[in-house]
Amino acid sequence: MKISVNGRTAEIAEGTTVEGLLKTLGIPLQGIAVELNGEIVPSGEHPRAALKEADSIEIVRMVGGG
Amino acid sequence: MEDTFKIGTRTFTSRLMVGTGKYPSDEVMVEALRESGAEVVTVAIRRVDFKKPAGSFLGRIDTSRYTLLPNTAACYTADDAVRTARLAREALSTDLVKLEVIGDERTLFPDNEALLEAAKILVREGFTVLPYTNDDPVMARKLEDIGCAAVMPLAAPIGSGLGIRNPYNIRIILESVKVPVIVDAGVGTASDAAIAMELGCDGVLMNTGIAGAKEPVRMARAMRLAVEAGRLAYRAGRIPKRLYATASSPVAGMVGE
Numbered sequence: 001m002k003i004s005v006n007g008r009t010a011e012i013a014e015g016t017t018v019e020g021l022l023k024t025l026g027i028p029l030q031g032i033a034v035e036l037n038g039e040i041v042p043s044g045e046h047p048r049a050a051l052k053e054a055d056s057i058e059i060v061r062m063v064g065g066g
Numbered sequence: 067m068e069d070t071f072k073i074g075t076r077t078f079t080s081r082l083m084v085g086t087g088k089y090p091s092d093e094v095m096v097e098a099l100r101e102s103g104a105e106v107v108t109v110a111i112r113r114v115d116f117k118k119p120a121g122s123f124l125g126r127i128d129t130s131r132y133t134l135l136p137n138t139a140a141c142y143t144a145d146d147a148v149r150t151a152r153l154a155r156e157a158l159s160t161d162l163v164k165l166e167v168i169g170d171e172r173t174l175f176p177d178n179e180a181l182l183e184a185a186k187i188l189v190r191e192g193f194t195v196l197p198y199t200n201d202d203p204v205m206a207r208k209l210e211d212i213g214c215a216a217v218m219p220l221a222a223p224i225g226s227g228l229g230i231r232n233p234y235n236i237r238i239i240l241e242s243v244k245v246p247v248i249v250d251a252g253v254g255t256a257s258d259a260a261i262a263m264e265l266g267c268d269g270v271l272m273n274t275g276i277a278g279a280k281e282p283v284r285m286a287r288a289m290r291l292a293v294e295a296g297r298l299a300y301r302a303g304r305i306p307k308r309l310y311a312t313a314s315s316p317v318a319g320m321v322g323e
Contacts, residue, residue, distance in 0.1 A: 006113045027114055033156035035149075040156050058113065060153050063123055064095065065110025065139050066085030066224070066251075066273030 001053040012051065019046040021057070032061045069297065071246055071268045074162075074194035074215040076133065080105045081263065082293040083135065083248065084286070085273025092126045094282050099132065101286040102276065107132045108164055110139050111154045135196070137164040142177070144184035151188050163188060164218070164250075164271075165197040174224040174251075178205055182212065189213035198250050201235040203242045210243040217243055218271060221262065222252025225274040229258035233265055240266050256285075256292035263296025264304070 003010055005021070012021060018034055018041055034041045035058040041049045051057070070077050083106040089095035099107060107127065127134070136154035141147035144167060151163040167184050169177030176199055188195050194215045199205050201219040209217050219239055222228035229252065230236060240247050246268035253259050253272045262270045270293055279285035 006116070008116075025114075025116060031157055032114065033111075033153040035153065040152055042156065058153075060111050061114050061123075061157060062109040062134070062136060062154075063112045064086040064089065065137055066087050066108055066271075 001051075003051055003054065004056040006058060016051050017047060018049040018051065018057075021051065022046065022059070025059075027059060032059055034059050069301070073196065073246055076162075076194075078105050078133075078269075080290075080293075081269040081297055082259070082290055083108065083269055083271040084276060084289075085271070086123075086127065087273055088277040089282060090277075092123070095277070096126055098276055098282045098286040099127070101283050101290065103290045105131075105133055106135050106271075108135045108137050108271065108273065109158075110137055111150050111157065133162070134158050134160055135162050135164050136160065137198075138166045138184075140168065141166060142168050142180075144180040144187070147180070147184040148187050151184075151193060152191075155193070161192060161194045163193050163195055165195050165214075175220075176200055178202075181205075182208060185209060185214055186212050196248070201232050201239065203235060203238040206239045206247070207242050210245050214245065216246040216248055216268070218248045218250035220251040221249045221258065222254075224251040225278075226252050227254025227258075227275060227278075228252050229254050230261050230265070233261065236262070236265050236267065253289075256288040259289050259292040260296035260299070263293055264299050266300050269293075 022029055037056050070079050080103045082102055082104050084102045084104045085108045086095055136158055138147040138150040141150055147167045165185055167177045167180040168174050181197055185195050185197050189212055196216045196218055197209050197214050198218050206217040221230045248269040248271055249262040249267050250271040253275045259270045276282050276285045
């Protein structure tokens with residue numbers, strides 16, 4: 001199924017969870033925040049939060065800034 | 067007694083807060099942070115870069131040593147700023163936020179109306195809000211009234227290095243609010259930081275002034291010393307300015323009197 005990750009289309013397997021997606025993408029599970037269709041998914045829910053077709057995901061982390 | 071100040075529930079000794087952007091390298095940044103003596107460092111929140119998903123940045127900053135202050139830089143609406151603050155809280159497990167709502171691309175001056183709106187929402191949600199604001203005493207008081215933990219008036223436009231353009235407004239802000247006043251943005255060199263502190267500000271926040279210097283590590287030390295010197299001078303109480311001389315040496319007892 002197709003979802004959007006940080007504005008780019010990605011093809012993922014049915015039943016993939018947020019945590020599964022992070023692992024697939026090689027993103028560390030700490031120090032990030034995930035927004036699913038505009039709502040934050042708290043890190044404790046990543047292992048259970050299942051994704052569905054056409055979901056829109058934003059994954060952010062800190063970078064240098066003033 | 068140690069000269070500390072409080073933001074919300076946190077107590078700090080260093081009155082210099084520094085940004086982590088625009089350094090020539092991560093190594094220089096880490097060294098400059100150390101030389102600055104800062105306890106609070108600002109960071110931005112951005113999308114994960116899939117080309118470098120692991121990202122080295124978080125690992126570079128010793129979070130046991132520094133308090134992270136995420137910003138909402140480059141947000142032009144209250145909605146975007148609130149969204150970024152919530153993401154920062156989730157990513158960094160902190161209630162602190164340096165709230166920026168920008169109103170103009172060229173000057174990066176704040177949008178007062180949107181800033182107040184975003185600050186109200188975030189205060190209600192339990193954030194410790196440090197708003198980047200104009201050097202406007204009325205705005206500073208409004209921000210205090212709605213529950214901001216500090217106010218951070220700009221000295222001059224972000225990254226301009228123009229120094230304290232309106233020291234009189236900063237003084238009025240200091241008289242207008244009880245929360246800490248931290249000069250944010252526009253500091254170009256050590257004397258600018260010292261002036262902010264001599265005025266009685268509780269702290270100074272800067273990024274480009276250090277990161278953009280030819281030698282950021284050396285400038286970080288200069289800024290630390292300037293903030294300390296300015297603070298000491300403020301506490302010591304400067305002499306009044308006079309138009310004419312007052313002799314430093316005794317007038318009596320001159321030879322040939």
